[in-house]
Structures are given as structure tokens and as C-alpha cells.
Amino acid sequence: MLGILRNRVSKTVDSIASHININPNVITFSGLATSFISLAFAATGSYIFVIPILVVISGLTDVLDGAVARVKGKASAWGSIFDSFCDRVTEANYFISLMLLKVNYLLTSLAITVSLLISYLRALGEWRGVKLEGVGILEHGERMILIFLSFLVIAIDPKKGVQWANILIGALVLLGIVSSLQRLFKIYQKLHTR
Numbered sequence: 143m144l145g146i147l148r149n150r151v152s153k154t155v156d157s158i159a160s161h162i163n164i165n166p167n168v169i170t171f172s173g174l175a176t177s178f179i180s181l182a183f184a185a186t187g188s189y190i191f192v193i194p195i196l197v198v199i200s201g202l203t204d205v206l207d208g209a210v211a212r213v214k215g216k217a218s219a220w221g222s223i224f225d226s227f228c229d230r231v232t233e234a235n236y237f238i239s240l241m242l243l244k245v246n247y248l249l250t251s252l253a254i255t256v257s258l259l260i261s262y263l264r265a266l267g268e269w270r271g272v273k274l275e276g277v278g279i280l281e282h283g284e285r286m287i288l289i290f291l292s293f294l295v296i297a298i299d300p301k302k303g304v305q306w307a308n309i310l311i312g313a314l315v316l317l318g319i320v321s322s323l324q325r326l327f328k329i330y331q332k333l334h335t336r
Contacts, residue, residue: 169203173207173232177200177231177239180196181238185239190296194294197289204286230261240307244304245304245307246311250311260278260318280321291310292306
């Protein structure tokens, strides 16, 4: 869904990226590092208000690393794999942080599972030549928005915020199941029309 927005702002992002002289893999790693910082804050129960900011930072790095790689001619197979790996670890770290902040354990475990399935289906499909970018209502960007909102409501009101976060993560699980089925159907459809 955010792919449509991404296409509209790509010129602006590319313009910003053209002024950044940092290796895209370093940008990717910095996004990963912010998720470990959030994990530390969640584990200690301190500076919870900083976690939504860290989610935004890791989201920005996720947009910029690919743009810098493309604009600077540094795109590579390794960079793509490293980026995907860091995205999965980052998401897992944020979900674990939510667990540490008392968001429902079962819902959050399901959210991790569904998120990994969505990404795994894309990898499986694309390995077999089925393009899955933009397929499914809940891609990585949408999941990060729901994760950000979950941390935000907890930062605003730690007690009531957890209840709202449970609803948001529950929505992520349901939408993630739909997305997984959409991708599975797309793969089935493409492989059976060849």
C-alpha cells in the first residue's frame, strides 16, 4: 500500500540521497542499531518516550539506504540481502520490545510469525520469478507504522497505552494473515499459468 506513496516521493528521496556520502550498508546497520537501543530501553523500562523516535529513525534509514545505493550506483546483491536481513531483525527487536512493555505475548508472537511469513513468501516467490513487491495490504512499511503507533500510545500513557497497543498488534496480525494469503495466491496463480 505504501508503495504508491513511495513512488510519489521517490524523486524527493533520491534528491536527498544524492547529497549523502555514506555507504548504504552503514545506513542499513544504523537502522538495525536503533532497534537494539529500543530493546535496551524496553528491558529496563526507561526512556520509553524515546522508542517511537527510534522507530522513525530506523524507518528513515530503511528508505534512505536503498535510495543512496541506487543514486550512487552502489546497489548490490549483498546490499539487498543485508538490508532484508536487518529489516527482519529490526522488526523482531521491536516486537520483543513490545512484549517487554507488557503488550500481549501471544499477539506479539503471532505478529512476529506473520511478519516473517510475509517476507519469506516474497523471497520464495521472487526466487521463482514471481514479483511480489506491492502485493499484500501489509508490507514492511505498514507494519512499521503499526509498531510505531503501538510504542507511541504506550509512551503517552503506559497503562492504557498497552491496551491500545494490543488492538494495534491484533490488527497487524489479522492484516498480516490476509497479506500472507494474498501473496500465496499470487504465487500460486503465477506458477500455474506458466
